Amino acid sequence: MTIQVGDKIPKATLNVLRDGVQAVDTHELFGGKKVVLFAVPGAFTPTCSAKHMPGYVENMPAFRERGVEVACLSVNDAFVMGAWAKDQDVPADLHMLADGNGAFTQALGLELDATAFGMGLRAKRFALYAEDGVVKQLHVEAPGEFKVSAADHVLAQLPAA
Numbered sequence: 001m002t003i004q005v006g007d008k009i010p011k012a013t014l015n016v017l018r019d020g021v022q023a024v025d026t027h028e029l030f031g032g033k034k035v036v037l038f039a040v041p042g043a044f045t046p047t048c049s050a051k052h053m054p055g056y057v058e059n060m061p062a063f064r065e066r067g068v069e070v071a072c073l074s075v076n077d078a079f080v081m082g083a084w085a086k087d088q089d090v091p092a093d094l095h096m097l098a099d100g101n102g103a104f105t106q107a108l109g110l111e112l113d114a115t116a117f118g119m120g121l122r123a124k125r126f127a128l129y130a131e132d133g134v135v136k137q138l139h140v141e142a143p144g145e146f147k148v149s150a151a152d153h154v155l156a157q158l159p160a161a
Contacts, residue, residue: 002109009133012104014097017082024097026104029071030133036063037130038149039073039123041112043084047146053088055151060091062155071095075102075122110140127154
């Protein structure tokens with residue numbers, strides 16, 4: 001079942017690449033904070049690299065001004081996420097979350113079966129906004145779309161600072 005507005009973010013362990021692979025607990029990541037989590041089907045894929053990630057990188061100052069942390073999720077390993085972060089000039093405060101086996105993505109109910117494209121299980125393209133671990137907004141893209149999870153759209157939907 002897909003996570004809904006009003007639901008708590010499920011507890012899971014994700015990985016980031018900081019002085020080696022480090023575990024990140026979702027309750028610690030989201031607890032007591034305002035967080036936008038956006039997900040991409042894959043690092044280094046065309047729309048993700050040309051549009052999705054660059055929009056968040058460019059808009060990080062606006063998210064910071066609103067006191068909102070930003071995290072990117074992908075069903076990739078931490079090394080791929082780290083390499084993609086370098087390739088995209090991702091600032092250190094944009095969390096690059098690796099969901100290597102897709103367990104967190106599945107717990108959210110936002111998995112995408114991309115086996116027809118040789119990519120296996122991936123995350124749907126989406127963005128959510130949570131306060132203290134509770135989903136306040138959820139923007140899930142229709143297949144092949146890139147609109148509602150874009151940084152500028154998400155920023156426009158956020159409550160005033």
